[in-house]
Amino acid sequence: MPTSRKKALILIAILVGTFLVGGGLWYERSSRIPGEINLSDVTDRLAVPEEVDSVHPRTEVVPDRDRRRLLDGSFYTIDRMQGISENCKDISYSSFENDSGKTPREAQIRFC
Helix, strand or coil: CCHHHHHHHHHHHHHHHHHHHHHHHHHHHHCCCCCCCCHHHHHHHHCCCCCCCCEEECCCCCCHHHHCCCCCCCCCCCCCHHHCCHHHHHHHHHCEEECCCCCCCHHHCCCC
């Protein structure tokens, strides 16, 4: 075997060995389970701000005579918000308020 061929094979073997060792070290570091986790640090970052202005239906005081007739009439069940006319959507959205008493934006109101 000529000497230049031996040198090339030795160089290739060194490169492959270096690649395998480097890949093994990288894999070992990336799959390592972290040691201790300080839960107080994690909970501080995940804490919900105290000043959450939640959205809820607006309530009204209704006399008993009107309360008994509140749900009289015909109702339709819809499957999508697209099935509601704009006038009805506006009425629905206006029936919600924040804890601060303000009317919330439409994006804050979630329907299921």
